[in-house]
Amino acid sequence: MWPAGSGEEDGARQEIRAYLAKAGRDYVVSVGINNDDTLELLEKSEPRQLIDDLLAGQRDLMEIAVLDPGSFTEAGAMEVNAGTDAFMGTAAIQYGRFTPGNKLIDQADVAAAAAGKMVFRSAVMDGKSILKGYIGFEEPYPLVVSLVMDEAFLFENLNQQRMNRILISGALLVLVVMASYIISGWLIRPVHSILSKVNDVADGQFDTVLEVRSSDEMGQLAQQVNAMSKNLAVYTNKLQSAFEENRTMKEYLQSFINHTSDAIHVEQTDGTIVQVNQAFEMMFGWTAEEAIGARLQLVPEQYSREEQQALDEIAAGKLLPARETVRQRKDGNWMNVSVTTSPIRDNKGIIRAYASITRDMTSRYKMDELLRRSEKLNTVGQLAAGVAHEIRNPLTTLRGFLQLQQQTQKLNVGHVDLMLSELDRINLIVSEFLILAKPQASKFELKDVRYVLGDVVSLLDSQAHLCNVVFNTDFTQEECEIACEENQLKQVFINVLKNAIEAMPRGGEVNIVVEKRKRDTIAVSITDQGVGIPEEMIPKLGDPFVTGKETGTGLGIMVSQRIIQSHQGTMDITSKVDVGTTVVITLPAVTE
Structure with a gap:
């Protein structure tokens, strides 16, 4: 019987493990035995019956023996019953059956197992490859359990188990892949819908609406995509409307530019022509193919300085009115034109080109x-x-x-x-x-208008006293030099002052003012206190024989106006009946 008394019940759990590797195999066999569980099993069962049950239940298990390591390693122990193939029930073999092999190797393995090592090795028994193992126990007293297993059957079972595990793993992998595909399809379905909607938006289709089925991140994303599509639809419609308006306006402008009788051309700041209309081709003689990309000599050399001054004023931000000047055709002939030039600026306010509208003034002249x-x-x-x-x-x-x-x-x-x-x-x-x-030939000289008018006042002063008229003068202290023909200018002053004296039969005062105004002009103002001129007659003054005097011819005012015009000046007459008349003569001053 198996001896009573089994180790410490509260002791630590012990496990013995060994590994077996065989040449030609791509794996290692791991064998583990829990000492506590094994001893507990041996204590509760009859040892011989237990060994028989184990041999009957494990097809790969050929022999089981419980050895006494002390007796087994003695010199004569292995020679008992030498004529038999196995030892059973000897002092060295307490239970089970043991078929000896190489004596020295068996003794060395038992000794190693008794020392605490788990020993497994391959051997041959009855022409079969076997696996022999020795497992040592120290409690309740030293012993060694010997196991002999059919190696072929063992490895067959191992291969079968490995194959089963591979199949199970493969099946599980297929199931996992299918489940992953189904789950990913369920998760990605909203993404596909959103992607399809985005593609529709990219193609300009904004009518489709995504169905929002959840309030998670995908649902929020779908709502944002719907809102984006709606906004894009609104903005696209606005852009299309603006595009149509711009296209229509462009057509109108193009039609206007091409059908206007004024020549229009656009040139860059370096003088390169970039656009012309049909009127430009007809007026200047160059075709659009010849003009675009070229630098044409449109401004005669004599007027280049004047043109540059105009461009400088435009660059300085000044708005220039239409200016009458001269332009040159392709054949070299000059023509009188009216030109309006406007700057074309970029988004930074820098002038990149000039647009010019040119009108031929030849017919008008x-x-x-x-x-x-x-x-x-x-x-x-x-x-x-x-x-x-x-x-x-x-x-x-x-x-x-x-x-x-x-x-x-x-x-x-x-x-x-x-x-x-x-x-x-x-x-x-x-x-x-x-x-x-037929006025006399004029020779203009620099004269101070104050002195010219002063001479006339001195000349007519005695006549004014006879008529009870007083001259009041107010001359500026600034120089008032003008380019004039002195005798003609004196004739104008004499005519105006004589009219003032004759307009006051009962006498009165004549106020004479000379002042220098802005823009380099000199104004001579002569105001009387006479009978005045009817308002309806003022526009007719200067016409032959239109006069308010009984013995007048009206030619004096006409001659005076012509003289003032020849001096590049103006004569303005204002009057009120029974109040008086004011004549303002404006002449250009000479600048240094």
């Missing part, structure tokens, strides 16, 4: 010349009619006195004085007509 000639002929006709009328009256008086003296055959001195007076009037009319029709 011809019309102006014809109009001037027509006005001159009309004026000559009016003057001729007026002169004929004014001269006919004195001539009628002369004819009557001469006929009277012819009949009486007597010379009447009183009649002679009247006839001389009428002849003087005829001479005055003819003289003024000659001055108006």
